[in-house]
Amino acid sequence: MTVEFTQLPGVEDAVAGFSLPQDLAFGQVAAPVMFSAEYSDGQWHDAQLEPYGPISIIPTARSLQFAESVFEGMKAYRAPGMAPHLFRPEVNCRRFAGSAERLGMPPVPEDLFMTGLAAVTQACADFVPTSSGASLYLRPVLFSTEAGFTVANSKSFRFMITASPSSAYTSGPMKVLIERKDVRAARGGIGYAKAGANYAAAMRATTNAVARGFSVALWLDPINNRMIEELSGMNFFAVIDGALHTPPIGDSIIAGVTRDSIIRLAKDAGIEVQERAMPIDELTADLESGRCRELFATGTAAIVVPIHMLGDADGNKWTPPETTICQQLRSELLDIQERRAPDRFDWLKIL
């Protein structure tokens, strides 16, 4: 079912005046349109497609004071000569609703979510890049618009979708630094929600990792600082004795759509998959003994990327020797996402 929405004046001109940049990066260019809907008095209303641009928000809005804000990250793809399509959008919709529920916000109904995605993608159909690994990155966000100096649940919200024609998030292998000091998420906290606050909690570690020549931090569990959790924007995998190992989903980890897809593809290819608690000291021992041959990360933005160095705060470094399973699973996923292979799991939604 679709929801009725208004197309505001200026959308056609904004689209006509836009052209794809020569060199696509990730998330550097905003698409010319955005979708918006308001929530108040228990109802969603004023769904509209409008030209991309600044919005006005009251400075005391609770989203600004108390981080009442959740988001999603997903992609629209286009194979040459075909209509654009989405990848497992219903999973993002469910996760978005779960994130909203955790923060006491009203979930965006599936029909409104899908209508917004289709409206933005169809308006930008000519700007969905067709080269492999590139896409129209879509960023749904839900935030409180209610003014308030006191900590209380808001009653008014705005749902928006912006987009960016993008290449893949990172093109090369990553260097990952084990974070030994900060924690990203607490037990019983909001770590499993795609809440802006989780990303704010991760910023200092990212800054430190980059200052030390790494790309990103690897988070450990918040209780004992021992079990591997995930990266700041990606899930974590290791190939040990030929099997794929990844930490189990819990309340401090994002249940990645890519993670789930890679697990399904791996099982389908006859690769053993173990979702299990992974102590960091055990992993580094497996890297030293050669039992662990590969490390890689998964996420919508980055797709599937090899980790070619794992580093520790004390200066120790490990370099996994292979990328074979990572590359195999990356190709299989991209072949489905980019319609070179049959959609055998019914993952694509053609628009």
Ligand SMILES: Cc1ncc(COP(=O)(O)O)c(C=O)c1O
């Ligand atoms: C913290 C975190 N972990 C994992 C992921 C991977 O999730 P997905 O594969 O759904 O993009 C993301 C990205 O959304 C993330 O932000």
